Amino acid sequence: MRHLLSTADLSHTQALSILDTAEEMAAVSTREVKKLPTLRGRTVVNLFFEDSTRTRISFEAAAKRLSADVMNFSAKGSSVSKGESLKDTVQTLEAIGADAIVMRHWASGAAAQLAGSGWTDCAVINAGDGTHEHPTQALLDALTLRRGWSAAHGADPRGTDLTGMRVLIVGDILHSRVARSNIWLLRTLGADVGLVAPATLLPVGVEKWPVSVYYSLDEALGSGPEAGPDAIMMLRVQAERMGGAYFPTAAEYTRRWGLTDERLARLAAHRGAAGQRPMILHPGPMNRGVEISAAAADSPMNQVLDQVSHGVSVRMAVLHLLLSSSERNTA
Amino acid sequence: MSDTPTAATLILGARPYGEAPLDVLIRDGRIAALGEAARAQAEQLKAEQPEQVSTVEAEGLIMLPGMVDLHTHLREPGREDAETVETGSRAAARGGFTAVHAMANSSPVADSAGVVEQVHRLGRASGWTEVYPVGAVTVGLAGERLAELGAMAESSAQVRMFSDDGMCVHNPVLMRRALEYVKTVDGFIAQHAQEPLLTEGAQMNEGDVSAILGLPGWPAVAEESIIARDVLLAQHVGSRLHICHVSTAGSVEIIRWAKERGIDVTAEVTPHHLLLTDELVRGYDPVYKVNPPLRTGADVEALRAGLADGTIDIIGTDHAPHPTQAKECEWSAAAMGMTGLETALPVVIKTMINTGLMDWRRFAEVTSIAPARIYRHAHQGRPLELGEPANLILVDAEATQTVDPDGHASKGRNSPFRGMELPGAVRATFLHGHPVVLDGELNTPLAEAAAGAAGSSQVRP
Numbered sequence: 001m002r003h004l005l006s007t008a009d010l011s012h013t014q015a016l017s018i019l020d021t022a023e024e025m026a027a028v029s030t031r032e033v034k035k036l037p038t039l040r041g042r043t044v045v046n047l048f049f050e051d052s053t054r055t056r057i058s059f060e061a062a063a064k065r066l067s068a069d070v071m072n073f074s075a076k077g078s079s080v081s082k083g084e085s086l087k088d089t090v091q092t093l094e095a096i097g098a099d100a101i102v103m104r105h106w107a108s109g110a111a112a113q114l115a116g117s118g119w120t121d122c123a124v125i126n127a128g129d130g131t132h133e134h135p136t137q138a139l140l141d142a143l144t145l146r147r148g149w150s151a152a153h154g155a156d157p158r159g160t161d162l163t164g165m166r167v168l169i170v171g172d173i174l175h176s177r178v179a180r181s182n183i184w185l186l187r188t189l190g191a192d193v194g195l196v197a198p199a200t201l202l203p204v205g206v207e208k209w210p211v212s213v214y215y216s217l218d219e220a221l222g223s224g225p226e227a228g229p230d231a232i233m234m235l236r237v238q239a240e241r242m243g244g245a246y247f248p249t250a251a252e253y254t255r256r257w258g259l260t261d262e263r264l265a266r267l268a269a270h271r272g273a274a275g276q277r278p279m280i281l282h283p284g285p286m287n288r289g290v291e292i293s294a295a296a297a298d299s300p301m302n303q304v305l306d307q308v309s310h311g312v313s314v315r316m317a318v319l320h321l322l323l324s325s326s327e328r329n330t331a
Numbered sequence: 332m333s334d335t336p337t338a339a340t341l342i343l344g345a346r347p348y349g350e351a352p353l354d355v356l357i358r359d360g361r362i363a364a365l366g367e368a369a370r371a372q373a374e375q376l377k378a379e380q381p382e383q384v385s386t387v388e389a390e391g392l393i394m395l396p397g398m399v400d401l402h403t404h405l406r407e408p409g410r411e412d413a414e415t416v417e418t419g420s421r422a423a424a425r426g427g428f429t430a431v432h433a434m435a436n437s438s439p440v441a442d443s444a445g446v447v448e449q450v451h452r453l454g455r456a457s458g459w460t461e462v463y464p465v466g467a468v469t470v471g472l473a474g475e476r477l478a479e480l481g482a483m484a485e486s487s488a489q490v491r492m493f494s495d496d497g498m499c500v501h502n503p504v505l506m507r508r509a510l511e512y513v514k515t516v517d518g519f520i521a522q523h524a525q526e527p528l529l530t531e532g533a534q535m536n537e538g539d540v541s542a543i544l545g546l547p548g549w550p551a552v553a554e555e556s557i558i559a560r561d562v563l564l565a566q567h568v569g570s571r572l573h574i575c576h577v578s579t580a581g582s583v584e585i586i587r588w589a590k591e592r593g594i595d596v597t598a599e600v601t602p603h604h605l606l607l608t609d610e611l612v613r614g615y616d617p618v619y620k621v622n623p624p625l626r627t628g629a630d631v632e633a634l635r636a637g638l639a640d641g642t643i644d645i646i647g648t649d650h651a652p653h654p655t656q657a658k659e660c661e662w663s664a665a666a667m668g669m670t671g672l673e674t675a676l677p678v679v680i681k682t683m684i685n686t687g688l689m690d691w692r693r694f695a696e697v698t699s700i701a702p703a704r705i706y707r708h709a710h711q712g713r714p715l716e717l718g719e720p721a722n723l724i725l726v727d728a729e730a731t732q733t734v735d736p737d738g739h740a741s742k743g744r745n746s747p748f749r750g751m752e753l754p755g756a757v758r759a760t761f762l763h764g765h766p767v768v769l770d771g772e773l774n775t776p777l778a779e780a781a782a783g784a785a786g787s788s789q790v791r792p
Contacts (some may be wrong), residue, residue, distance in 0.1 A: 107543040107663045108546050108663065110661050112614065113615050113661065116615075116616075130545055130546075132544060132545035202544060204537050204541070204548055205537075205538050205540075205541065209541050
């Protein structure tokens with residue numbers, strides 16, 4: 001693996017390798033000295049063309065725990081806003097001595113273009129490109145789901161996948177890079193995936209995806225304690241989708257697709273095959289009162305803080321696997 | 332006429348329309364003799380003025396009427412970094428075009444007599460091909476009020492074709508008025524069919540691939556709904572409508588329906604829409620970004636069938652050169668368009684001739700005769716017969732070449748066919764009898780005086 005651009009490119013073996021490495025990295029994070037010397041002398045650049053403090057500091061923490069040098073390059077307040085091309089920016093970073101570029105970009109495909117362009121020899125990690133993919137988010141979600149799924153079955157998570165797990169993804173699928181990355185990865189790991197959204201927020205062509213599609217969250221939650229999902233992932237609803245463009249009002253969205261207190265109660269009554277409660281995931285930041293009620297946000301079923309800490313472990317694993325396997329700077 | 336004796340060319344052994352070989356003598360801008368008589372006259376001329384008669388050995392080559400492109404972007408005035416009338420004309424000649432029609436989206440827009448006369452004059456000065464400016468339908472292509480179509484029609488450029496190409500004349504009332512008004516100047520409207528609200532921010536064909544790539548989709552219905560509306564408007568007001576770059580199977584169906592009802596509509600397809608699909612977008616290389624977008628394999632099949640059965644009338648290149656930096660960037664920031672003049676003939680051979688969908692007669696029809704008829708050119712798209720204007724090309728259909736945009740005469744390097752092996756090559760292009768291309772390379776341009784003589788009655792009354 002030279003770059004991490006998309007979860008659609010990941011084989012089952014590669015996905016498990018990242019998740020298992022992330023488990024090792026998680027162990028480091030619980031030690032008193034949270035640092036490994038693996039990437040000493042290597043330079044990781046966080047190149048962010050879009051604001052995302054959460055993702056950036058997660059990558060920064062991951063790189064630093066592996067002893068890499070980290071540079072943060074934000075498009076705002078840099079020469080990019082004066083009209084420098086992506087090509088020139090990246091070549092500048094390479095000349096400075098970057099070994100890996102972690103890129104968040106507003107344009108779908110920007111990471112793939114960078115990796116395929118010949119503009120740089122750096123390893124490219126996609127930290128979210130437009131409405132395309134956000135692979136490390138999906139990997140941290142998978143790590144979280146696998147922890148819960150294996151714990152319910154009394155197994156060590158390492159080496160296992162998500163076969164048989166039922167996961168619902170609820171919200172703006174059309175514009176969500178998190179949803180796309182999760183769908184491909186969860187399917188690769190053997191989970192059953194259901195999408196729940198108004199038809200306006202599902203892409204044309206979704207009927208060919210390897211998922212079930214529901215317009216009704218109530219229908220997707222099923223009836224009876226055995227029928228429900230093992231996990232539900234609530235996506236953030238962007239303010240610009242409201243006001244009649246994709247759905248009439250935020251209130252109508254909440255009534256039909258929000259994880260309300262009533263739906264939380266139904267969810268809490270579900271028991272999985274091993275007797276476990278369903279997990280609630282959210283990529284953050286949450287819109288309390290819109291797609292998720294305060295009670296659901298604060299519920300013990302909610303994994304959102306575990307997701308954040310798993311984010312660091314997964315990003316350590318990705319940096320470790322991409323940079324320590326590359327032979328470019330070994331001489 | 333000029334004092335110097337006019338050069339004559341004897342073309343030996345070429346096969347008109349790919350049929351039986353026939354020797355052809357070109358003299359004074361016309362086909363002066365055929366067969367036995369061509370050789371005899373050439374001998375006689377050689378005896379008198381040996382230096383004035385050249386011979387082209389053309390055994391195995393196919394002779395066709397010079398191609399006519401109703402859809403070319405020459406970028407001048409305003410974007411001379413992308414293309415000029417001179418470089419675009421050279422590309423046209425190399426591609427086998429003896430006439431091109433320069434779309435109005437220059438800067439300033441060709442929405443006045445002054446700009447169309449400038450483009451026309453630049454074309455005549457370059458002398459590699461005939462250049463006809465297309466006039467804008469609306470001022471500044473803004474879709475708000477009609478440009479002075481009458482002034483452009485009466486100018487020295489004698490504009491007959493009006494288009495806001497790049498933008499759709501989306502206001503239905505304005506489109507109706509435009510269709511009516513062009514009747515008074517014996518012109519026609521070429522519509523870029525794209526409903527703007529349905530394609531806001533659109534980046535690629537909406538479908539299976541856009542769903543995965545996370546690029547905002549460009550639905551087929553945005554094109555088809557405008558075509559459906561406009562054929563009905565054309566019928567209602569009894570005017571002539573041409574549909575630019577048809578790209579979907581549904582559009583072909585609507586045009587077929589309209590023609591069956593006797594509506595005066597013609598349609599065009601680009602070479603790239605006959606060959607390429609949206610699967611190519613998966614790598615996010617902006618060289619594949621184009622308006623209308625590359626569609627699906629089913630659309631490609633329908634377009635080929637429509638061109639073969641006459642539903643689609645012509646090939647239009649939509650040659651759209653861009654400077655490198657406009658394509659060397661993020662997909663959503665990249666410019667739309669691809670070059671096409673120098674690859675049109677090979678792509679049509681590959682998709683239509685080598686597939687058995689059409690013969691060389693039909694090839695001549697869709698690349699030359701029909702576009703000339705739509706514009707009502709008197710001297711382009713003419714039969715390869717005695718006395719006809721010598722706007723013609725020689726094609727080696729057996730040749731194959733690997734497309735190398737760096738070797739193109741166009742300034743644009745944005746060819747989606749880069750590296751592709753394509754059949755067929757233009758060996759010679761004759762413009763008013765003058766070889767502007769010989770042995771597959773640019774020769775010399777036509778002197779302006781000769782162009783003036785030959786093109787003096789350029790539009791049929």
